[in-house]
Each structure stands twice: as structure tokens, then as C-alpha cells.
Amino acid sequence: MKKTIISIAATFAAISMSAQTVNVHFKNGQTIRFNSSNVDHVDFSEKAPDPTVSAGAVVDLGLSVYWCSCNVGAESPEEFGDYFAWGETKPKSKYTKETYSYYDSNTAQYIDIGANIEGTEYDAATVNLGSDWRMPTYTEINELKTNCNWEWSQINGKNGYVVTGPNGNSIFLPAAGYNIGGVLNQNGWLGYWSSSANNIINAWTMIKQNEGLNIVSRPKEYGFSIRPVTSNPNAEGSPVDHSQDYLVTDNISAAFIGGAYSMINGKINGGSQLNVKFTNGSTETVTLVGIQLVDGSTNEAGNNGLDSEVEVPAGESKEYTVTVGWAGITNPIIRFTYRYNKKKYTVDGNWNL
Numbered sequence: 001m002k003k004t005i006i007s008i009a010a011t012f013a014a015i016s017m018s019a020q021t022v023n024v025h026f027k028n029g030q031t032i033r034f035n036s037s038n039v040d041h042v043d044f045s046e047k048a049p050d051p052t053v054s055a056g057a058v059v060d061l062g063l064s065v066y067w068c069s070c071n072v073g074a075e076s077p078e079e080f081g082d083y084f085a086w087g088e089t090k091p092k093s094k095y096t097k098e099t100y101s102y103y104d105s106n107t108a109q110y111i112d113i114g115a116n117i118e119g120t121e122y123d124a125a126t127v128n129l130g131s132d133w134r135m136p137t138y139t140e141i142n143e144l145k146t147n148c149n150w151e152w153s154q155i156n157g158k159n160g161y162v163v164t165g166p167n168g169n170s171i172f173l174p175a176a177g178y179n180i181g182g183v184l185n186q187n188g189w190l191g192y193w194s195s196s197a198n199n200i201i202n203a204w205t206m207i208k209q210n211e212g213l214n215i216v217s218r219p220k221e222y223g224f225s226i227r228p229v230t231s232n233p234n235a236e237g238s239p240v241d242h243s244q245d246y247l248v249t250d251n252i253s254a255a256f257i258g259g260a261y262s263m264i265n266g267k268i269n270g271g272s273q274l275n276v277k278f279t280n281g282s283t284e285t286v287t288l289v290g291i292q293l294v295d296g297s298t299n300e301a302g303n304n305g306l307d308s309e310v311e312v313p314a315g316e317s318k319e320y321t322v323t324v325g326w327a328g329i330t331n332p333i334i335r336f337t338y339r340y341n342k343k344k345y346t347v348d349g350n351w352n353l
Helices: 002-018 124-129 138-147
Strands: 021-025 031-035 066-068 149-155 158-164 170-174 178-180 183-185 190-197 202-209 212-219 252-260 273-280 286-295 310-312 317-323 332-340 343-350
Touching: 124 343, 138 190, 138 202, 138 212, 149 170, 170 190, 190 212, 252 332, 273 286, 273 332, 273 343, 286 317, 310 317
Parallel strands: 252 343
Antiparallel strands: 021 031, 149 158, 158 170, 178 183, 190 202, 202 212, 252 273, 273 317, 286 310, 286 332, 332 343
């Protein structure tokens, strides 16, 4: 060891006597040059440790919601995870208007799926992680941006922000970039969707661009990351396997079973009372979370007619009465929303009486 130190010292002594410049060559190709006469000494220190972030799926930053420690599709904080178009729940290779589920190429029009999709069947966090998780709203990403300390850093070789909340806990948001068209840009960029739409074309997303971190409006067909939030401090953040859900969901049914109603010219009058039935023909318990009367001719859905969630054990049915609105209804559809294996599903029953 002493011999090595003497050799290094001798080398720098030779540099001082015979050369005017010390060149430091970095792996990224950058070179820094120093005037050797200005160099007093050279030493080496250990690499600074990566910043630490709070462990576990649920992270309390001292804000209005808890934040997940990973992106949707990732298993560690620094992993990029999957990219999603706004309102879509599966990743894909190409993000364009033509591949966007809610753009009609025939009419060149976007399809309205709501101004806020948090916790719905359009929410990739809810669909992939279960009902405890959802996409953050505009207000919640703005709270994260405004009330936290953001430090550009690196964890396990991945660039991103260490975001530290008012209570001192931190999460890491990797700079996963974005996918537009079929082009994945990961050049230090960062983009995270909110659940909030700005208009029929655009939704709000939190982006790091050359000009810094901002919340901006971007076309819904773009592919960005999603970092989920929850109100449940005990939520589990690992992906849920839904591959066998069909064994249950294929055995759920909905039906009209009569009621006190009147009809004129094929239209059921307002105020009619329609009896409906939800049947769980599977071997597992499911949770009924919503009942809606839908007009199949207009696809207009009424409000949720269920006061609270109801567990429906295997092999059992639940019967309810729904009221037709004042304008009447042409083609009644009864739509039940239920939850199984931390995911929401819908089942429809058609009017056939």
C-alpha cells in the first residue's frame, strides 16, 4: 500500500514538473482540465450514499393523502414502471390518437369519460393495485408540488426527485420520461398523470421539463407514469393477480324481475318502480357497491341507488327496487357495480319483460 501511495505521489510530482495541465476524464466523455501549478493535492473519498426514502407501500408525507412508494407497474421506488394513456388501464407500445381507447378516428372526436376518473374503471391505479389505491387529483399533485421539498437526486443509478414532506418522510419519483407515439423519451424528463381532466382533449400532469417542474395540460393519448395515492394507512401496494377473476365474474348476473310500471309507445313512464336482482352464482363472496338505471338508447346512467356497500356471499342474491326518472326511459338496463379481489366490475341486465 505504501508503495502505491509513493508511486501516485511520484506521478503527480512528475506532472507538476513536466506538464502544465491535469486532465480528469469522466466516463460520460467529459474532461475537466486544471493548471497543475494550482493543484495542491489530490485525494479520494468514498461515494456518497444514495438518499434514503421511506420504506413500505404506504408513505405518510404529512399531506392530505398517503402516497405509494412505487409507480404503477414497478416493484421498487426507483423503477420506472408502466406508462399509461389517460383513462386506460394497460400499458402498450404506441401512444397515439389512433391507439387511444377514447378517441373516435371516424369522427375525429374524443370520447368523454368524465372530468375526474379517480377510483373508477378508468383509473389504472385502482384497476392494477386494487380499490385502496387511485390516481391523485389535480389538487393532490399540486399539494405534493407546493408543500414538499424537491431535490434532484439519484437512487441505484436512476435519476429523479426525492420528495420530502412536511413531516420529514420522503418518496422517490424516478424520471421515467414519457411515451408519445411510439417514441420513449427518458432523457431526464418526468411526467405523472393526475385523475383530473382539463377538457375533453387534455388532462393535468406533473412534468419536469427543461424549464423545471410544473403542472401542465397534456393530450390524453400521451403515455405517462402514475404514482398512486390512498386514504388507507394499511393499504398493500403490490400488484394484484386478476388472471383467475373470471372464475367468479363469469358467474355474476343481473336481471329485471318485474315491478309496478306503465308504458306508452314502448317507453316506461317516469315514477315506475322496477324490481331488479343481483345474483352471485360463484363460490366466492363479492361486494356490491353500486346500482344504476341506464337508458340503453342514450347510454345515460342515473345516480348510484345503493346507500352503502353490501357483501353478497357465494350462491346468494340481492333484490332491489329502482325508480324511473321523470322523463321516462326507452331501453332500460340495470347496471350493478361490484368488487372482487380488490377490483371493480360491472354486470348489466337488460329489460326483457
